[in-house]
Amino acid sequence: MVTFEMISPADFFYRNRDIAGFTNPARAIFSSVRELVENSLDASDQSRVPSEIYIRLSNDGEESSEEADVYKLRVEDNGSGIPPRHIPSAFGQVLFGSKYKLKQARGTFGLGGTMAILYGQITTHKPVDVASSTGTTRIHRYKLMIDIQKNRPVILDSKIQVNKNRWRGTMVEFCLEGDYPRAMAKIVEYLKQTAVVTPYANITFVDPKGRLYKFNRVTSKMPRPPKETLPHPHGVDVETVRRLIQITKCRNMIDFMKTHFHRIGEKISHNFLKFAGIDEKKDPRKLEPDEIVKLVRMMKKFEGFRSPDASCLSPLGEDLLKAGILKELEPEFIAVCQRRPSTYSGHPFILETAIAYGGNVPRKDDIVLYRFANRIPLLYDEASGVSWRIIKSINWRKYKVKPDMPVAIMVHLCSTKVPYKTVGKEFIADRPEVKAEILNGIREVARQLQRFLSKREYREKERRRLAAFSKYLPKIAKFSTELSGKEKEPDIRKLLWSVRKFEEETE
């Protein structure tokens, strides 16, 4: 007998936590830190105050099994804070969030933070503690659990405290099973790479052994915040248009196009509707299903739209990217590049790349790749990501890069929609437009590295040549003198001095 059943989204992700990055105790503790830190970074971007993030992971005393201990994780930020009425849902309900806007954000799924809390609950059965203030005279504290079957927060306790110092931010604390010893390296690497890509953040991490990791800001300059944007006509589907029709106040198609889509003025609206064969005066609410389909198809075909502007994006910028890399890797050579805005299926994106050589760049058997998307590091499944495949396809000898050289490449993709292939935000799907930009971005910085390496190679060769020369110079001078029949040898010291001078100049 077959029975049918409906499950809640919380229940779905509870049953399928592998796909959200909670595969095992080590991975779970890494994902929890990561999801909360990213929420914190987003919150401080919103408040336009350089981030202060404090992370504390402590042993909760209990040992739960051979491979997992119980830890208490606390993450505090100075971000925008959460309006009190939204606190229970923001932490106790899956698919509830503030990030469904069309602009760049770290989290995109309304899932990560709650997923960490849900994982804590199913492994320890303990509530989460949340305190938050938007900077008013009050701090709101909640003790919550999640009703997984109903996808609802259960409020166990709530109180209001006086906010004497006008603190603004959010604090989350909960217990979870995890395997810190096996997750440690990844967590520290994650924070380090986050520091590279967030050079305006102070990040403090106290680990269960009491070790302190501090990543200090080198600048208080923050990237321009992203603006919310309207959808680009090349990126919409039938469902989007259907929803717009339901809410629109426009009573004709000219206005409808101008009001709800990105960078459409009177003239483009007119040209497009003519191209699409749609009556300009038609009431959008009276479009039939097949007319909506036609509208969407014509939008994809029409080439007269302006390309999306990048105000909804917030790339790091060459200076900040450089500052971040110099701070964490102290390389001998660095080149950074920000590509011009581009689009894939109507979603604008900007690609930033950097190459670093020497210094603290780890020397491995291959190029070290740091991948970032919307200012978060991607640490898992490198081989599946598009960037790695592109790096592998490049003939590095052309750029004078040998496998044993300490070379690191950074690829940073900013977009309103990062084409992740997993909920766990591990790697980026292949999109031809994105691929082309990554390739060009890497090539551009690689060429700069090539020039640096060539120059160095040339100097090295010259130096060796001159060193040999200076060694034999006295003899040569003597023989030449004899050979030419002259009596006085040339001033060798003068010759040697010019050799030394070359060496100094190229130092």
Add this chain to the structure above:
Amino acid sequence: MVTFEMISPADFFYRNRDIAGFTNPARAIFSSVRELVENSLDASDQSRVPSEIYIRLSNDGEESSEEADVYKLRVEDNGSGIPPRHIPSAFGQVLFGSKYKLKQARGTFGLGGTMAILYGQITTHKPVDVASSTGTTRIHRYKLMIDIQKNRPVILDSKIQVNKNRWRGTMVEFCLEGDYPRAMAKIVEYLKQTAVVTPYANITFVDPKGRLYKFNRVTSKMPRPPKETLPHPHGVDVETVRRLIQITKCRNMIDFMKTHFHRIGEKISHNFLKFAGIDEKKDPRKLEPDEIVKLVRMMKKFEGFRSPDASCLSPLGEDLLKAGILKELEPEFIAVCQRRPSTYSGHPFILETAIAYGGNVPRKDDIVLYRFANRIPLLYDEASGVSWRIIKSINWRKYKVKPDMPVAIMVHLCSTKVPYKTVGKEFIADRPEVKAEILNGIREVARQLQRFLSKREYREKERRRLAAFSKYLPKIAKFSTELSGKEKEPDIRKLLWSVRKFEEETE
């Protein structure tokens, strides 16, 4: 200003279709075929009748853009059929399904089929047609759309037809945007591999060009169906136990353990509760949160539970696996292996492996890997899967396998819970227990191939030796005769005959 919002699961997957395998028009058409075929195979497994599946993909006349056309996809099966009252939800509601039972099934997410229909809707705005009968006198037909924001089916039309021939099964037909030319190779490969792992199915596929692909059954024997099972105490978490407590009718812990968990009798229940320090007479409904946590932890630690039996699994079996491979690849040599049931974190699994050599096995630069999980082929992201990494870690020279040889390896994992890393069911996460079984399974069949190749190599060498021998035999005979001072040469024909005989024997 930050705004907060709750979105429906349908809306979540609509916004994040990349993670469900609907990345681009080519991938979308592949995923749609696949999800519906898998639902059909599950439905005919339920009805215990060898599957008859008919797939038709036809051009819907409209061209939607440069890279995508509109197709109509129709999939028909002779499966168990869907009870009429569940039809609208089964096709018009995300996370509604029949597969949340603890037994092996192809689909596990209650998502795939509806996701395909949702994708069709957002690209063509057309309803889905469904007809189904459980073999009664009636066929129920529905025309449906999905209200994505509410995650509800919208019934546009429904009718009841007389089921004259007592047809049983389900038919689904809907339109979607896709790129068939680019998806074709993957779809055909998918059906071929499905035929390998489902040798009792008749699969017919008519493609948009009218080409007919037929995969005929070679047996009507079906694998033993999986039984629904109770959770094994090693595999449960706090949430599972909390839910059991809410519904249990047991009034003491001894009964609670016996009733709700896998393979626990009076004695084991007694031993375990003693080990855990929990009162046998305690009413389970009165367990405090921290007692539940303790119970779960003790369940994970207790070593006296019986290991899960494999009745909830439905592996293919060595004979059927062999039949499927022989049918589709016609190899020169084949070895199959079914490992004994094993478990990872309380989930039972069985691993089946096979190795095939020669015949129609494609000759590539490397071993060809066919991956299956719960009798479905996994085609994407091979490099990320655990099997590929294991194959790469094996020293194949030891097994006399060279890169240019036509060698194929099949790995089939059956489990109540396949640790997929994506909703798109592309590849399997690393689990040490699973990894060990895959390695051992591959080694076992590889050893058999090695024996075959060694034997062949030996024969080849002997043959070459004897060929050389027979060439020089007359001369050797002559010289030896002279050397030994004998007068009559030995009968060379007799000697040559024995050489020929060896050759024939080893043919």
